[in-house]
Amino acid sequence: MDENIERQKEEIDAISAIYQENCQCEDENFQTYNIRIADGDLIANLIVTLPPEYPSVGPPYYLLNCPWMSRKDKEELSNEIERVAESNIGESVIYQWAEKVREFLQNKGDALQKLQAEETEEEKARKQILKSIPIWTTPCPEIVSSEPFTERKSTFQGHIATVFTQDQVRQVLAKLYENRKIAQATHNIYAYRIYKEDSKSWLQDCDDDGETQAGSRLLHLLQIVNSKDVIVVVSRWFGGILLGADRFKLINNAARQVLQLGGYLEASNDTGKRKNK
Structure with a gap:
């Protein structure tokens, strides 16, 4: 040794x-x-x-x-x-x-x-036109963010929004990434659950963003608390100290914190949907 x-x-x-x-x-x-x-x-x-x-x-x-x-x-x-x-x-x-x-x-x-050198003037003009076209035709859903907390130099923060379509999911993620600090997080793990009333089925998915298994665990939490029509994003800024399995607990803590802040946990035993305030 x-x-x-x-x-x-x-x-x-x-x-x-x-x-x-x-x-x-x-x-x-x-x-x-x-x-x-x-x-x-x-x-x-x-x-x-x-x-x-x-x-x-x-x-x-x-x-x-x-x-x-x-x-x-x-x-x-x-x-x-x-x-x-x-x-x-x-x-x-x-x-x-x-x-x-x-x-x-x-x-x-x-x-x-090489790619930039091969780009023609026509392609540049087309990209400029595309940039001027608004991506979203409706306002972004309101996003609520919890206060960040730090554990062994890693910082965690939860974000939550009500969503009814996958397009709104993408809209929320795009809005969060406009924030440079969030965009530069080591991981932005997310999960969402949307209940499709017309087909009586669930539309749900998750993403680890490099933090293996974290997205599926976050989705499992949403299922346990019976949340619906919601997306939860947990940002993690790595501080240099490996946390092992404790990172999953901390990610879930950040998620629960923002679920509570957004008013989703109180309603989970009833409809699983955010309370009207």
Whole structure:
């Protein structure tokens, strides 16, 4: 174990020398470090936590924090990182991981530049016209947000709105993402339930936004409290400390808090729909 500690120290010293101010210690007790990697306007944060058994037994824990990146891109990059780990058991891998992220950003930047270069004037004009056309023909449903709370450096906040159609679901999500702080959250988990009176059926779905299983758990909570015609979004800003299974409890706490604030819990035993105030 002492050998691991010494190897960790040597690796972090080397990483700090290479990345300097872009490598920051987030938590000394948990040995968590945030490495900021940039290529032009594309920025990604590689957050690593070093367990006592690293590197002799297995790799460190990691999290990719890059809100602009699509889920598909995150999965592709995560697969690359995990392949590096699998082929280097017993070795220090943080520098290789960071360089893999940098390589991914460079390739993504090159692809974007190529796409922009190929864009014709006609396409630019068409996009400008489309931007001037309003996306929504009806006002966005009222959104209620709870006060954020922080647990072990991760911050959680719930948002809720009454919705009757999938179009309103998309409208609420778009409105929330207009808020830069919410858009930059590490995860925006959501679930919704809509009761279709004409067919006597439920329209419901959820999204993890990278927080595996969190969306389905949030949807399960809505089912338990019998909420209907509602969308709940829980924003989480990761603070550098891995919370394990506790994160699901905290996400549900944020959801319950905003359900209570919006007046949905009091009505759940009756119709499951928000009270008229």
